Amino acid sequence: VRISGAKNASLPDVCAALLTDKSVVLTNVPEVRDIRTMGRLLADMGAQVEFRVGGTVEIKAANLTSVEAPYDLVKTMRASVLVLGPLVARAGKARVSLPGGCAIGDRPINLHLQALEKMGARIRVEAGYVEAAVERLRGTEIYFDTVTVTGTENVMMAATLAEGETVIRNAAQEPEIPDLADLLVKMGARIQGAGGPTIRVEGVDALQGAEHSGDPRPHRDGDLHRGLRHRGWRHRDPELPARAPEGRPRQAARDRHTASRRGPNNLRVRAPRTLKASDVTTIPYPGFPTDMQAQYMTVMTQAAGTTAITESIFENRYMHVAELQRMGANIRIDGRTAIVVGHTPLWGAQVMATDLRASASLVLAGLAAKGETIVDRIYHLDRGYYRIDEKLRGLGADIERITEKGLADRRSKVRVSEAAPAAEPE
Numbered sequence: 001v002r003i004s005g006a007k008n009a010s011l012p013d014v015c016a017a018l019l020t021d022k023s024v025v026l027t028n029v030p031e032v033r034d035i036r037t038m039g040r041l042l043a044d045m046g047a048q049v050e051f052r053v054g055g056t057v058e059i060k061a062a063n064l065t066s067v068e069a070p071y072d073l074v075k076t077m078r079a080s081v082l083v084l085g086p087l088v089a090r091a092g093k094a095r096v097s098l099p100g101g102c103a104i105g106d107r108p109i110n111l112h113l114q115a116l117e118k119m120g121a122r123i124r125v126e127a128g129y130v131e132a133a134v135e136r137l138r139g140t141e142i143y144f145d146t147v148t149v150t151g152t153e154n155v156m157m158a159a160t161l162a163e164g165e166t167v168i169r170n171a172a173q174e175p176e177i178p179d180l181a182d183l184l185v186k187m188g189a190r191i192q193g194a195g196g197p198t199i200r201v202e203g204v205d206a207l208q209g210a211e212h213s214g215d216p217r218p219h220r221d222g223d224l225h226r227g228l229r230h231r232g233w234r235h236r237d238p239e240l241p242a243r244a245p246e247g248r249p250r251q252a253a254r255d256r257h258t259a260s261r262r263g264p265n266n267l268r269v270r271a272p273r274t275l276k277a278s279d280v281t282t283i284p285y286p287g288f289p290t291d292m293q294a295q296y297m298t299v300m301t302q303a304a305g306t307t308a309i310t311e312s313i314f315e316n317r318y319m320h321v322a323e324l325q326r327m328g329a330n331i332r333i334d335g336r337t338a339i340v341v342g343h344t345p346l347w348g349a350q351v352m353a354t355d356l357r358a359s360a361s362l363v364l365a366g367l368a369a370k371g372e373t374i375v376d377r378i379y380h381l382d383r384g385y386y387r388i389d390e391k392l393r394g395l396g397a398d399i400e401r402i403t404e405k406g407l408a409d410r411r412s413k414v415r416v417s418e419a420a421p422a423a424e425p426e
């Protein structure tokens, strides 16, 4: 199965194109809804955005006619906030709607705003919009008291055109951060330390165009592993620090790797007959990612033993639990911890997706359940997973997309039946 590029790596890469008047060409971009939405946002600002077949996007933001990200677009995609840093750095101003909450939490952007203010931007929040203005941003030291992925990305992009050096401390270390830095450096930025807890950016006067390929990321690998009834295993990035960066508990090491790299770009996965329950707490990278929590919960319903899953990043990321319980899962929520009792047989049912990763967890549950599962509102799935039904079908899953005549896009569904028992590993 071919793993697509990662939505959360390509979204900041698309926004980075606002930092230059030259052409930026991105390849291996997942052709998912959120990427199209971001492309539309940039086009509304006057950028030329061309989507080509096969996941290539060319963006040329030579003459920006607007610096506004309107509410009706931002409310559908919180990641729109990623235009804020580039616009303030490139155009000296921006008017971006506050993202508002979403299904998994209230999603504030105060850390983004505090950082830009410290870099000299005048920030005003009025009528649900952030207005930012500055002659030229000044480099300074930014300390994020909460690790924020898009906050790190926004400040790193803004700092590339600031006067002097910016040091970002307690930076997010998700793989999409060094990926974004790779693109910015190709554009002429001066960045050190991306992927670690401290990033240094020396501002320059202008950036050039570039070509860049976003790589698949553990989340992509992770989602498909679990499709193979795979234990909660994260492949070790070769560059993963040997020990946890300061101040972060190391995620309990997996007792046995059941996947092995067979080359720089591919991975072979085989699952043991019996899955072993293994507690996790979601923490910033390199800990267990919150974006894999829902999928992992489904897998642990099939493991032998009881698993404690603690969601430490978002306050409301258990909406998939009620749907899994309707399929027979034995899960109890105790504060921020879900207690999952396995091995519990699941039964097919009609269920409803509530957010992107929850929809993936329901598809996986459908693969493990007896009988047929209908997952409703899979526009959530299409925001971040490129043709996951085709990929899983290629792995033997009985899954099809139902687009009843005239069915409004919001009501699109996918039908999943129990996967054939996995063949005994050779």
Ligand code: EPZ
Binding pocket: 008, 011, 078, 079, 105, 106, 107, 108, 109, 110, 111, 112, 113, 146, 147, 148, 149, 150, 151, 290, 291, 313, 314, 315, 356, 357, 384
């Ligand atoms: C990014 O969201 C991802 N989105 C999320 O993926 C992911 O779940 C999240 O990082 C955590 O890994 C994109 O990259 C587009 P945060 P982001 O800022 O940057 C608090 C998906 O499914 N916080 O790292 O918005 C915040 O409330 C999405 O693809 C502040 O308090 O998340 C949260 O508790 C869902 N103030 C914590 O920090 C701020 O200014 C981490 O949030 C910013 C964040």
